[in-house]
Amino acid sequence: MTKFNWNQNELNFNFGQRMDSKNSLDAEKIIDEVIHKKSPQKIIFDLNNVAYVASAFLRICISMVKKMGKDNFLIINTQPQIKKIFKISGLEDFFNIT
């Protein structure tokens, strides 16, 4: 389940455990909707619960970083196996991942 948190122009998203193609598709709809409403200055993806991502999720991240710029889009609480996926996809350097 994708949840979000609005705090002083910062938009914080929380995702479910498995961000496969289907869940990513669902999440993308919610994210687009919220961003459209709030026009945030900063977006944070909190991957605390996420144990699995498919390429669909990576695509969401790419569209975020394109929209916000690297400095205003943070990916936090990333588990090692997810970091690995970012790394082998070759996209690691485009993101602020912690």
Add this chain to the structure above:
Amino acid sequence: MLHSLRSRICLLIIIILVISVIITNVVAITSVTKHVDELTDNSSAFVLNIIKKSINAEMMRDVGHPTKINKHLHRLFTKTLTPYDFILLVNKTGGIVVTPNIDFLAKNQRETIKNTIFLPLIHRLEREKKPFSIIRKMKTSKNKLIKWEFRIAETIHPDHFVIHASQISKIREPGRELIADLLIINTLILTFGLIVSLMLIKKLTDPLHALTKHLEHLPEKKFKLNTQEKSEVTDIAKGEDDISLMAKAFMHLSSSLQKYILKFKRSISIKQRMLGELKAARKIQLGLLPENNTIDVIRHNIDVHAFLKPARQVGGDFYDFGLMHNKYFYFIVGDVSDKSIASAIFMAITKTLLGAKIKSNISPGEILTKVNDDLLNRNKMNMFVTMFLGILNLENGEIKYTNAGHPPPIVLRNNESAKFLTTKAQPVVGVMQGVKYATYTTALAKNEVLFIYSDGVTDAKNKDDELFGDNQLLDFINKNGALRPIKALTNLLLIKLARFMKYEPQTDDITMLAMRYEESAKNGLYKLTLPAEINSITKFHNFILDKTKTNPKIQKNIHDIYLAAEEAIINIIKHAYPPDEKGSITLFLDLTHADCLIIKIEDQGKPFDPTKAKPLQLDNDIDKLSIGGIGCHLMQQLTDEILYKYVDNKNILTLKFKIK
């Protein structure tokens, strides 16, 4: 211009004529001038001599007194000899004693003549005592320059001298006229000669010129002359001279060339047609081989790969394999005598007969016995075929086989070195009526390899005429028999053969069929078919999780395994089928291998090879970052081996993961 033969001949003739005319003229002029000069000198001397003789000293005594002068003498000195010469009588001081009626002796000139001609003549005569002459140009009253010669005679009288004056220009005139006439005549002859010779040359070289021109343009006209050109050349050829002979040769050349071109064209088109037919024949022949040269390992617990490389367009080798009643696997490698279209046809007949017999019989010996009899009824060309035929029981690895004069296959058993699978010698198929072929039995245990080949492998030659040979082949199988999949073994052998032969042409067909008996794997094989839609993703995920949950080694990497599978599946869901079509996806899960896990994903959508997807374009510029291709990229990164095939309208993607 000077390069043409004609102009060279012309130039030569002109030079010869001009030189000859110049020589003639010079000789004529020199000779005439000499004679005229001699004549003048002689006549002058002659005149003086006569005068000398007709005058004596007595007569000269009264010369100084004109009145007393002898009438005869007076007449002598006043009368001219010819219109151009006369005699003068001069005294010691150069004064003219008797004045003839000549206009150069006008009074105003007398002093000059006296001082410049007469006195020097007299002085010189006195000094040298011999006759002498002076030549001088003088103007007439009509202001015309005339050359005079004054010749003094030997002394007749101490006070008086006789001088003979003559107009040499007048005297020499006939000579000059002669020379002038000579020049004119010579020039005329020269001109005439030139014109005539030019005409002659033109007449002689014109045909040559025409021939050269035709010859020059012959290739442009595809060696064919048109009617007008032909008649021109024919006219030239009518004569008997060298040029006519040349024209005849030219006509012959033209017609021969046309014939050759026609022949050449015809032979090329025949050759092209033959090549086309050979290509078609090869297509047909290769079409007779099994459509896939390998077989589904997971389903049938056997790994097979076969390969045939014909030496010419069509060859005599063949192989075949396939399943019988889902329990047996038959395999054949054969080699028809010779490599030609005939042997290809014979191969086709043999293969058809074999195919018909194999369906209903599982005894290789009996099958070959029947095929042999059938072939003999149709074998008009006395062709024959060597053959190895085996039938494997997929459930227990038992092989029944027979060998009709074919090189013995190689078997590689667990913990043993490779050796030949020999039988008692049996005759080749298609030669002897009623041969009973025996059936032999052996068995393959798990992981054991059987390698069947044609003699093109062992008889491969290098440039030193050395054969690849049995020992190298055994050695190769020993070293590489463990290669997986079995395709790697045949591919490596092909490379090895190519290296051995270097640039030597392949003289015989090369055929190889390798198989490995795998463990019976019914327990570790799973399959799930779901509709190609987004909701199936979770179900596939749960299916893989469920089947692998008991294996902790697989669980360690389950995210990677599933991610690769998901990317393959999502690709199919998104792209394989048109939106209005309800397609399906089948996933095979192979857990039968201790060291690896194999996932095979099949769909019947449009062909798409994800292993050939464009590599991810990673740019430093984030705006240029492409969203597409990440899935395929991840899939390739996460699998240890990835294989794509399009067979029977199916996309088959095999993903292999090593288990550590």
